[in-house]
Amino acid sequence: MALPLQYLKAARWPGLVILIALIIRLQPWLQTVLIYNREAILEGEIWRLTTGHLVHFSSTQLFLDGAVFGVTAYIIESRRYPYLHELYLFSAVVISMLMLWLLPDMAYYGGLSGIAMATTTYLALHGLRESAPWRKLSTFVLVLIIVKMSMELSNEHLIFVDYENDAIATVSLSHLSGVVCAWIVYIWSDRINILINLKAGKLN
Amino acid sequence: MSPLRKYTLTIILAIFMVATGGCATQSRYYSSSVDYLYPGKTEPVESPTIPVMKIPMKVGIAFVPDAGWQSRGTSFWHGAAGNSGSERGLGLTENQKTELMQKVGGYFRKYPYIGSIEVIPSAYLIAKGSFTNLDQIRTMYGIDGIVLLSYDQVQFTDEGASSFLYWTIIGAYLVPGEKNTTQTMMDAVVYDIKSHKMLFRAPGLSQVKGSATPVNLSEELRKNGETGFDLASQDMITNLDTQLSLFKEKIKQAPQEYKIINRPGYTGGGNIGWWFGFILILAGTATIWRYHYNT
Numbered sequence: 287m288a289l290p291l292q293y294l295k296a297a298r299w300p301g302l303v304i305l306i307a308l309i310i311r312l313q314p315w316l317q318t319v320l321i322y323n324r325e326a327i328l329e330g331e332i333w334r335l336t337t338g339h340l341v342h343f344s345s346t347q348l349f350l351d352g353a354v355f356g357v358t359a360y361i362i363e364s365r366r367y368p369y370l371h372e373l374y375l376f377s378a379v380v381i382s383m384l385m386l387w388l389l390p391d392m393a394y395y396g397g398l399s400g401i402a403m404a405t406t407t408y409l410a411l412h413g414l415r416e417s418a419p420w421r422k423l424s425t426f427v428l429v430l431i432i433v434k435m436s437m438e439l440s441n442e443h444l445i446f447v448d449y450e451n452d453a454i455a456t457v458s459l460s461h462l463s464g465v466v467c468a469w470i471v472y473i474w475s476d477r478i479n480i481l482i483n484l485k486a487g488k489l490n
Numbered sequence: 491m492s493p494l495r496k497y498t499l500t501i502i503l504a505i506f507m508v509a510t511g512g513c514a515t516q517s518r519y520y521s522s523s524v525d526y527l528y529p530g531k532t533e534p535v536e537s538p539t540i541p542v543m544k545i546p547m548k549v550g551i552a553f554v555p556d557a558g559w560q561s562r563g564t565s566f567w568h569g570a571a572g573n574s575g576s577e578r579g580l581g582l583t584e585n586q587k588t589e590l591m592q593k594v595g596g597y598f599r600k601y602p603y604i605g606s607i608e609v610i611p612s613a614y615l616i617a618k619g620s621f622t623n624l625d626q627i628r629t630m631y632g633i634d635g636i637v638l639l640s641y642d643q644v645q646f647t648d649e650g651a652s653s654f655l656y657w658t659i660i661g662a663y664l665v666p667g668e669k670n671t672t673q674t675m676m677d678a679v680v681y682d683i684k685s686h687k688m689l690f691r692a693p694g695l696s697q698v699k700g701s702a703t704p705v706n707l708s709e710e711l712r713k714n715g716e717t718g719f720d721l722a723s724q725d726m727i728t729n730l731d732t733q734l735s736l737f738k739e740k741i742k743q744a745p746q747e748y749k750i751i752n753r754p755g756y757t758g759g760g761n762i763g764w765w766f767g768f769i770l771i772l773a774g775t776a777t778i779w780r781y782h783y784n785t
Contacts, residue, residue, distance in 0.1 A: 343759055350767040351760060357774030364778075391754040399760025406770060423773060434766050455545065457758035 293364065299371070300359035304352045307340045307398060311348050317341050322382055322395035335382035336375070341396035343454055348398075355402035358409045367412045369475045370405070377404035377467035384463045392457070400460035407431055407468035435462060518560045519581040520642040523679050526554040527638075529618030540746075541682035541689070543634065544753040546605030549680075550633040551595045553587045554640045555617040582641065582719065587612060590723055594637065594678065597727050601734065605753070608633055621686055628683045635682050635689065643674045643718060645711055670711060672698040674718035676726045690740075692733040694726025 310316045322338025323331070342348035362370050381400040385392060406427065413424025438458035559581065582590070588609065595607040608631045616623050624636060647670045679691040698714045698721065741748050752758075 343757070347759060347761070350762040350764070353771045354762050354767050354774075357771055357778065361774060361777060385758070389758065391752060391756060392758045393755045394757040395759065396757075397760030399762045402760075402762060420777075423777065427770070427773070430766065430769060434763065454757050454759040454761075455752045456761045460758075460760050 296364035297360055299363060299374075300356045303340070303359070303374070303398075304356050307342060307348060307352060310340050311342050311345070317396075322385070324386065324390075324393050327382075327386060335386075336378040338382060338395055339378050339398050339401055342398070343396055347396075351398035351402050355398050355405055358402065358405040362405060362409050362412070365412070367408070368479075369471055370408070373404055373408055373468065373471045374401060376471055377401050377464050380467050381460050381463045385457065385459060388459060389457070392455075395457060395460070397460070400464040403431070403461045403464035404468040404471075407465045408472055411468065411472045431465060435465065438462075515647045516561065516644065518642070518644045519556070520558070521554045521556045521640045522642075523554050523638045523640045523677065525557055526615070526618060526640075527620055527624075527681075529620060538682075538687035539685045540749055541685040541687045542749045542751060543682060544751055545603050545756070546753060547603060547635055548606050548608070548631075548633045549598060549604055549635045549637060550608045550610045550627060550631050551591045551598070551637040551639065552610035552615050552627070553582070553591065553612050554638050555612065555615050555619075556581060581643070581715075584612060586716075586719070587639075590719070591639065593723065594639070594727060594730070597730065598637070607637075610636075621683070624681070624683045633683070635680060638679050638681065640677045640679075641675065641719070641722070642677075643672065643715060645715065646671045646673075647707065647711070669701050670699070670707070670714060672696075672700075672711070672714040672718040674698075674715075674722040676719070676722040678726055678730060690733045690737045692726055692729035694722040694724070694729060696721035696725060 310320060320334065320337035321341045322334050327334050342351065359370065378401055382395075385395055410424040410427040410431070413420050413427070415421075416424070435458070438456070438461060588611075591609045595609055598604050598607050610627055610631065614627055614630070627633070627636070674696045676694040677691060678694075680689040681687065682689055696718050698718045700710055700714050741750065
């Protein structure tokens with residue numbers, strides 16, 4: 287059974303992001319060039335602020351981050367919630383900037399999980415406006431996010447991430463800032479919509 | 491043969507048989523982490539502070555100085571137990587210690603939160619040096635924690651029923667009437683040097699049984715001693731794995747007892763986590779499937 291075009295269209299962007307992350311995972315030289323590297327960023331290699339999120343330290347990390355991001359971004363695309371691409375870019379830059387500012391001891395960072403948290407939150411926030419079953423699921427996901435964030439913040443520095451070859455510290459700041467970014471874009475998209483509607487004279 | 495000569499010969503034979511049979515010896519070589527860390531204290535009382543562990547940790551590994559040897563019993567064939575302890579191979583030589591430390595160290599290296607592991611030569615550890623000595627080593631090697639290895643090996647030698655054949659002299663060369671048992675315990679205890687806090691420990695045990703003729707007894711004991719150390723260290727390494735996993739859980743469950751900080755220059759990563767990721771992937775996939783099915 288051939289997939290309808292609308293599904294392929296919805297999968298286009300999330301699929302591209304995951305594909306790029308996969309290619310980077312398979313090419314170590316790309317990881318060196320694209321990883322969030324604090325020193326390099328401060329020397330002017332600012333592309334790393336966005337590309338760092340596409341670098342993963344292990345296949346497990348890539349699988350989990352990629353799957354959560356892929357599923358949530360696909361649903362957002364297929365339900366046509368606005369400003370998803372703005373959310374990608376905004377959260378990628380804001381997460382990296384906050385890490386640059388607040389985590390001066392962290393030399394390297396990699397992972398799509400911050401953006402995945404942003405897309406998950408964004409999807410759940412939009413879902414609150416939908417009809418009953420969808421709204422209930424969205425509420426459940428938001429509760430889940432709150433639980434995860436509370437656990438991460440209360441166990442700050444205590445979670446070892448056993449990736450394949452290296453000692454990677456869990457950075458809860460990236461998740462927290464991803465959630466905040468989603469909330470900001472959600473509020474902002476609402477305001478923009480109100481302005482657009484006002485301009486068009488659709489609101490009283 | 492006159493009766494006197496007959497009696498004399500019988501007495502000599504009886505003395506010879508008693509002397510050559512039924513003897514038991516016991517030798518013990520050991521070192522002790524408690525003696526090293528808390529010398530002269532019958533009740534080691536230490537009030538450790540909360541350890542601040544910088545991840546990835548820099549760890550040293552060392553054998554605590556030998557406490558000595560003890561022996562009990564004598565044997566006609568090999569004299570007092572432990573008299574020739576070094577020849578028998580009881581205890582560990584410096585080479586063996588280094589090999590063992592490298593083996594255990596290599597095992598630690600596979601853990602991502604262990605940044606480096608330094609093998610500390612035994613000469614750097616002073617007998618009863620306590621934490622003062624460990625502080626010196628910490629300064630010299632720039633380590634945060636230390637794995638202190640100690641051992642306790644006891645070798646028992648008993649003469650079995652067949653040992654009465656020794657009186658034939660040739661039997662001493664051919665009959666393996668010396669039954670020996672080598673019991674070894676190795677112990678690895680991991681300390682955070684600054685806080686004096688013991689993080690965890692892992693023991694390893696082994697028992698090797700064998701038999702030998704009186705002539706090759708020392709060689710047999712040496713071999714059994716080495717095998718005993720090998721088996722005990724393997725057991726200790728297996729237990730270390732379990733203890734490291736338990737320690738990680740302990741840190742999560744009692745965060746007030748340990749402080750973990752990241753060493754400057756660390757690498758950070760996003761971690762969605764299995765439970766969170768699994769629920770989201772499952773819920774998301776079900777939603778997509780239902781949505782597509784309905785449309």
